[in-house]
Amino acid sequence: MGCQEDEFVGNSLIQMYAKCGSIDDSLKVFDGISGTGSPVCWNSMIARFAENGFYVDGIELYKLMMENEILQTTSTFGSVMKACAGLDATWEAKQVHAQLIVRGLISSVILETALVDMYMKCGEIEMGRRVFDGMNERNVITWNSVIRGYSQMGYVEEAFELFGMMRKKEMIVPDKFMFPALLMAATKNSNVTEEFIEFFKAIHAYAIKIRLEANRFVGTSLVAMYSSNQSLGDALLAFEDSYSKDIGLWSSIISANGKNGKAEEALWLFYDMLFSDIKPNQFIYSTLFMACADLSTMETGKQIHGHSLKSGCPLDVAARNALLSMYSNCGCIDEAKRIFNSIQNPNVISYNSMISAFAKHGLPTEAVQLFREMKDIGLKPDDITLVALLSSFSHAGLVEEGLELFYSMKENHGVEPSYQHYACIVDLLARAGLVEAAERFVNEMPFKPGPSLWQVLLGACSKHQNVEIGERVAEILLELEPNEAITYVLLSNIYAKCGRCVEADRVRNLMVERRIEKDSGVSWIEIEREMHVFGVEDRSHPRSKEIYEKLDDLIRKIKEIGYAPDITFAAHNMENERREESLYYHTEKLAFAFGVLSTTPGVPIRIMKNLRVCGDCHNANKYFSLITGRTIILRDNHRFHHFKGGKCSCGDYW
Ligand SMILES: [Zn+2]
Ligand SMILES: [Zn+2]
Structure with missing residues (x-):
């Protein structure tokens, strides 16, 4: 074979191997033919490196090419600029720019556009703009590059100004790539004003005018833009408008719903997607696991987990982190641990999720052990890790350990205590009954304490019957949030528990006079992927009669073995007997009775509650677990209780 043929075959091989993902084999072929001094195979190899993300190798080869005095062509520079952009290599980018000037190659619109693109992607906005302003000729790709550069940095105004210039001064019609470039500004700017939203809506209208709204690139960017502005309705409309819905578009609408607290809608969209014969990717799975974690729908979560296993789609760390949080939020700490162990290279988020799972389930020893392990493998705990660890101490009443960690966190872990960390300590002291210390701590902290922190303290005063501090705290809270029912309820409970009935009634009456509604408690239970919700003394469930009969039967049985209703947890303006009765029909008790009716004996019963579990229900659940032989996993708004x-x-420490 002649020399040229050799090179032709060689180049084809370099390309073929790279396409098959074997960049090493490409390199072997390259090594065999690179000695000829022809730039063709060098260019080909640099291009393959740049395309496949081996940016450092691409730049190194370019340098070697210069050292060997091999002629660099337009195509060499095109590829090496791609590599510089991929690597954010500003210094190298400027070197390449200088070479282009020296060689007089600068006047081609393709290379100049590549230069603009490279600088913009490296975040060198000013340099990119300077090249852009100096260009004699620009095409739509040049405009896309410069606008994307500004959008990426969240510079909404500049991006829009350029867009206007392009259309009005240069009469260039935007293509489908322009919309993602422009609309990206919405997702990158954390401070999108009303005025900007109007801009973005005008862009949507413009896309419709030039009939690009149904394009999937445009659709995907419109969905992302609307969802970052919490306009889910508009996002959904933009989604519906797209005629070819690919996986990218589906993931953007599903994650838009997931991120905006519409977990249920995210799930429905997922089923629609499956119906359209689109295979989910790990990003979608990850969004869905998070959605199920939010909803605490274990059956659905399990089903989607099963789906992902069957589909053979590998789950990355992010998806597994979401999966472990899903299991933990649904009360399955063992399964969460199993998922954690399946992560090959757990990252800080994996550890944080698992440590906070242990905290919520009241397993401080496990939390500490994992914290040690994390440091041993060289991961640096962050502020979230320390919040999780502190809250695990708080849930377990480990006051000394908590304080020690708090006071050494800056020195030992380089984390400055934030409001969250201070709040953990208040919680820790308050729960442990160290109410005076907690009050002192709140008053001395370097942040302005918010209402929820005062509430923790008031709750502790109620539990530990501290009238003096309770009155002080209630006064602050009534000033901060005069319409918050919980303050009245807690203060009145404090008086009632200390036998000061007159004052307790006075607070209750005040609440009635001011027409303050008590937050209504609800509990829910998932049976065969359906949620059943119960309010206080709720009789709306279709099987209500049966449920009440079952509950009465259960109450009778636990009374026989020693359960005594604690009427301080019942509403106060009632006769004693009536009070006792209303206590029986608290939401979590109703949900439990329904759970017993609807599941096979021996199956654990999982109940969720929106408020903190009351002392009486906590006590009753212990007896329930004894007489029914069931494990009851109750998640209130604060933690998990496994009865x-x-x-x-x-x-009994919660
Ligand atoms: Zn209760
Ligand atoms: Zn408990």
Whole structure:
């Protein structure tokens, strides 16, 4: 074979191997033919490196090419600029720019556009703009590059100004890539004003005018733009308008719903997607696991987990992190641990998720052990890790350990205590009954304490019957949030528990006079992927009669073995007997009775509640677990309680 043929075959091989993902084989072929001094195979190799993300190798080869005095052509520079952009290599970018000037190659619109693109992608906005302004001729790709550069940095105004210039001064019609470039500004700017939203809506209208709204690139960017502005309705309309819905578009609408707290809608969209014969990717799975974690729908979560296993789609760390949070939020700490162990290279988020799962389930020893392991493998705990760890101490009443960690976190872990960390300590002291210390701590902290922190303190005053501090805290809270029912309820409970009935009634009456509604408690339970919700003394469930009969039967049985209703948790303006009765029909008790009716004996019962579990229900659940032999996993708005054999995992400390 002649020399040229050799090179032709060689180049084809370099391309073929790279296409098959074997860049090493490409390199072997290259090494065999690079000695000829012809730039063709060098260019080909640099291009393959740049295309496949081996940016450093691409730049190195370019340098080697210069050292060997091999002629560099337009195509060499095109590829090496791609590599510089991929690597954010500003210094190299400027070197390449200088070479282009020296060689007089600068006047081609393709190379100049590549230069603009490279500088913009490296975040060198000013340099990119300077090249752009100096160009004699620009095409739509040049405009896309410069506008994307500004959008990426969240410079909405500049991006729009350029867009206007392009259309009015140069009469260039935008293509489908322009819309993602422009609309990206909406997702990158954290401070999108009303005025900007009007801009973005005008862009949507313009896309419709030039009939690009149905294009999937345009559709995907419109969905992302609307969802970052919490306009889910508009996002959905933009989604519906797209005629070819690919996986990218589906993931953007599903994640838009997931991120905006519309977990259920995200799930429905997922089923629609499957119906359209689109295979989900790990990003979608990850969004769905998070959605199920939010909804605490374990059956659905399990089903989607099963789906991902069957589909053979590998789950990355992010998806597994979401999956472990899903299991933990649904009360399956063992399964969460199993998923954590399946992560090959757990990252800080994996550890944070698992440590906070242990905290919520009242397992401080496990949390600490994992914290040590994390440091051992060289991961640096961040502020979230320390919040999770502190809250695990708080849930377990480990006051000394908590304080020690708090006071050493800056020195030992380089994390400055934030409001969150201070809040953990207030919680820790308050729960442990160290109400005075907690009050002092709140007053001395370097942040302005918010209402929820005062509420924690008031809750502790109620539990530990501290009238003096309770009155002080209630006064602050009534000033901050005069319409918050919980303050009245807690203060009145404090008086009632200390036998000061007159004052307790006075607070209750004040609440009635001011027409303050008590937050209504609800509990829910998932049976065969359907949620059943129960309010207080709720009789709306179709099986209501049966449920009440079952509950009465259960109450009768637990009374026989020693359960005594604690009427301080019932509403106050009622006769004693009536009070006792209303206590029986608290939401979590109704949900439990329904759970017993609807599941096979022996199956654990999982109940969710929107408020903190009351002392009486906590006590009743212990007895329920004893007489029914069921494990009851109750998640309130604060933590998990695992009731088994008459005991609770929280050790009555919550
Ligand atoms: Zn209750
Ligand atoms: Zn408990």
